[in-house]
Amino acid sequence: MIRQLILAATRFVVGGHPNWIGTTPSARQRIYFANHGSHLDTVLLWSALPDDLRRATHPVAAADYWGRNAVMRYFSTRVLNAVLMSRDARGGDPLAPLRAVLDRGESLIIFPEGTRGNEELPGPFKGGLHHLARDYPDVELIPVYLDNLSRAWPKGSWVPVPISCSARFGSPVEAVAGEDKRGFLDRARQAVVALA
Amino acid sequence: MDGRFLLLFAGVGAILILASLIGWVLSHRVRSDKGRDTVRNLNDRIKAWWVMVAIFAVAFTFGQTVTLVLFGLTSLYCLREFISLTPTRPADHTALVFAFYVFLPLQYYLIGIDWLALFSIAIPVYAFLLLPVLAVARGDTGEFLMRSSKIQWALMLTVYCISHAPALLLLNIPGYENFFLLFFLVTIVQLSDVLQYVFGKLFGKHPVAPRISPAKTCEGLIGGGLSATAAGAALWWITPFTPLQAAGMAGAIVLAGFLGGLVLSAVKRSLGAKDWGTMIEGHGGALDRMDSVSFAAPLFFHLTNYFFTV
Structure with a gap:
């Protein structure tokens, strides 16, 4: 019920209309990757997905923020179905919780910039997306551009303003044989930028 | 309630029923693609009209407070549409928070308490002076005049004028x-x-x-x-x-x-x-x-x- 309330409140305040440009909703296993401008990004992208897909799609959230106390942890993991990921590299493979989801055949939402930005266009992508794409070649990589969110609730402000936002889904990014990590990440970022 | 209310709404209802009938007949007779688009557009307008009339009937029936709330919500939606299309910057956020959560409700509240003098100057004077101050506090001078004008125009058109x-x-x-x-x-x-x-x-x-x-x-x-x-x-x-x-x-x-x-x-x-x-x-x-x-x-x-x- 909390989940329905949050979805309804999000839709009322910031809209969150999905716009499927390069692909259609599908039950295929996918990694959605998007630009990151506000705390509402996760909820907005997640609520833009159809109900049946949302159940098997897990947003990835930073453990140091979303897991810092019991309430946040409950909210992120139970309500949003998120998987928490550690942002520092100490203590083994930080991608392990993400691999566990993909091994179960379910989908992920990730923000490859790693942190929220205040610009319209995303900053450089971190390497995690590349590792996942290499290790799970059958998973579709869907670029998503979240429009207006960095205006509706910019980093550092305490309340969102009701600006309509939308989620634009682009065509899947395919792996290219022989491409290096940087080249792949730039291409993935360009796929998000192209939707802006 | 005045008998003229009933007469008016009966009249509007009759016109809309007639319009709906015409729309229905047209939708069965039109052949060309272009005509079909026009008729669909017409029928969508008629449908939206029914909704508007229903809202107005509610407002008129329940009196001033409900009317103010309905117009306040209309302003909210219009302001939201205006700002959504207008490229503001993250540095405008505080000004936008005040526009949405302070000046919009204040404008309708002033009507509610019958304070006509402040109603006439709240946005043209106080919002006009305060909003750029809030924006300047964030230190982003890029396109400052343009950004301030956009927010002021949005408030004037969607809140001040409509109110x-x-x-x-x-x-x-x-x-x-x-x-x-x-x-x-x-x-x-x-x-x-x-x-x-x-x-x-x-x-x-x-x-x-x-x-x-x-x-x-x-x-x-x-x-x-x-x-x-x-x-x-x-x-x-x-x-x-x-x-x-x-x-x-x-x-x-x-x-x-x-x-x-x-x-x-x-x-x-x-x-x-x-x-x-x-x-x-x-x-x-x-x-x-x-x-x-x-x-x-x-x-x-x-x-x-x-x-x-x-």
Whole structure:
């Protein structure tokens, strides 16, 4: 019920209309990757997905923020179905919780910039997306551009303003044989930028 | 409740039933693709009209507070559409928070407590001075003048101007029920819009401003404007005006509404959009329906206030 309330409140305040440009909703296993401008990004992208897909799609959230106390942890993991990921590299493979989801055949939402930005266009992508794409070649990589969110609730402000936002889904990014990590990440970022 | 309310709503209901019937018949007879689009557009408009009339019936039935809340929500949706299309920056956030959460409710609250003097200056004076101060505190000087103007324009059009419609309830006209003034304003504006559309579709040849709004034609403006003015004269019995004065008022509303539509089309085009939003089926956004109200309401308010109140 909390989940329905949050979805309804999000839709009322910031809209969150999905716009499927390069692909259609599908039950295929996918990694959605998007630009990151506000705390509402996760909820907005997640609520833009159809109900049946949302159940098997897990947003990835930073453990140091979303897991810092019991309430946040409950909210992120139970309500949003998120998987928490550690942002520092100490203590083994930080991608392990993400691999566990993909091994179960379910989908992920990730923000490859790693942190929220205040610009319209995303900053450089971190390497995690590349590792996942290499290790799970059958998973579709869907670029998503979240429009207006960095205006509706910019980093550092305490309340969102009701600006309509939308989620634009682009065509899947395919792996290219022989491409290096940087080249792949730039291409993935360009796929998000192209939707802006 | 006044017997004239029932008569008015029965009349509006009858017109809408007739319009719905015509739309239904047309949808079964039209053959060409272009015609089908026009008829679909017409039927969507009629559907949205039913919703608007239902909302107005609720407002009129439950009185001033409900009317203020409904117009407040309308302003909220219009402001949201305006700001959503207008590229503000993250540094404008505090100013936007104040626009949405302080100045918008304040404007309608001032009508509720009958504080006409502050109602008239809250946004043109206090918001005008405060919002750029809030933006300057964030230290981003890029396009500062442009950003400040955008937010001020948004507030003026969608909150200040539109709030003059329910503010008609405050005017002191002895022995007169002010709800009828609001009804008169909204009816004439919407009639004028739809009649201009219909006359334009039937006879339109010469666009008034081809680069701004190709759908507005001289034939539509003259035909629709004159018939809406005539309708206004025919409604004189619900106003404090004589038939001739009612025609004059309706003419002023038609003209202001037309110019408002033109100006907001230009604003929209400068932002690279065709419709303000997707809220109302067939009507684009809420602001696409309210653009003429936002210009007509303040003019009608002040004309009535100047000539007809004590």
